[in-house]
Amino acid sequence: MAIETGELELLIKKAFPESEVILKDLVGDGDHYEVTIKSAIFHDKSKVEQHRLVNQALKGYLGGILHALSIKTLPLNN
Amino acid sequence: MSDTILVQIKNDIESNNIVLYMKGNSQIPQCGFSATVCSILNNLEVEYKDFDVLLDSDLREGIKTYSDWPTIPQLYIKGEFIGGCDIVKEMYASGELLELLKRHELIA
Numbered sequence: 679m680a681i682e683t684g685e686l687e688l689l690i691k692k693a694f695p696e697s698e699v700i701l702k703d704l705v706g707d708g709d710h711y712e713v714t715i716k717s718a719i720f721h722d723k724s725k726v727e728q729h730r731l732v733n734q735a736l737k738g739y740l741g742g743i744l745h746a747l748s749i750k751t752l753p754l755n756n
Numbered sequence: 757m758s759d760t761i762l763v764q765i766k767n768d769i770e771s772n773n774i775v776l777y778m779k780g781n782s783q784i785p786q787c788g789f790s791a792t793v794c795s796i797l798n799n800l801e802v803e804y805k806d807f808d809v810l811l812d813s814d815l816r817e818g819i820k821t822y823s824d825w826p827t828i829p830q831l832y833i834k835g836e837f838i839g840g841c842d843i844v845k846e847m848y849a850s851g852e853l854l855e856l857l858k859r860h861e862l863i864a
Contacts, residue, residue, distance in 0.1 A: 725843045733826050740826045746789070749842050 680708030681743050693735030694719065697754075704748075712748040720753035728753070761818035773862055774804035775832040777819045782806045789841035790829045796848045802863055834860050 697717035780786030
C-alpha cells in the first residue's frame with residue numbers, strides 16, 4: 679500500500695489552507711512520509727489537539743493506505 | 757468491538773502509572789515508531805507497562821477508539837493520553853516529558 683506524494687500533499691494543503699506544508703517521502707517508497715505543517719490554526723492548542731487536526735484531515739488514510747507518517751506541527755502567531 | 761475491551765483498557769490505564777500500547781513488546785519492538793518510544797522511556801529509566809496490540813486485534817482497534825487516535829504507539833501517563841511517537845519525541849527533546857514524570861513523582 680502506498681500513496682502518491684502529490685496526492686498526499688494536495689490532501690494536506692486542502693485541509694490546511696494558508697499554512698506552510700513541507701512533505702518528505704523519507705525512503706522514496708510512497709509509504710513513509712514526514713510532514714511539517716506551520717499554521718496559525720495550531721495557535722493556543724495542545725500538541726495532542728494539533729495532531730488530532732492532522733489525523734482528522736487524513737482520516738481513512740492513516741493506518742491504512744498511508745503506513746507511516748511523522749507529523750510535526752508548528753503554531754504560527756497571527 | 758465489544759465494550760469489554762474499552763473497560764479493560766480504562767482499567768489498565770488507570771491501574772498503571774505509565775502504559776505504552778505498542779507493536780511488539782519492550783524487548784522486541786516490531787515497528788520503528790514503537791521502538792523509538794521504548795528507547796526514550798528506557799533512557800529515562802522509568803518503568804512502564806507495555807501491551808502488544810499485534811497479539812490482540814480487539815485491543816488494536818479498541819485503543820484507537822478509546823483515545824480517538826488512529827495510530828500506534830500510544831503513551832499514557834497517570835491515566836492521561838500523552839500522544840504518539842512524534843509528540844513523545846518532541847516532549848523528550850524539549851524536557852517536557854521529564855518535567856511531567858517528575859511532577860507525577862515517577863522519576864527522581
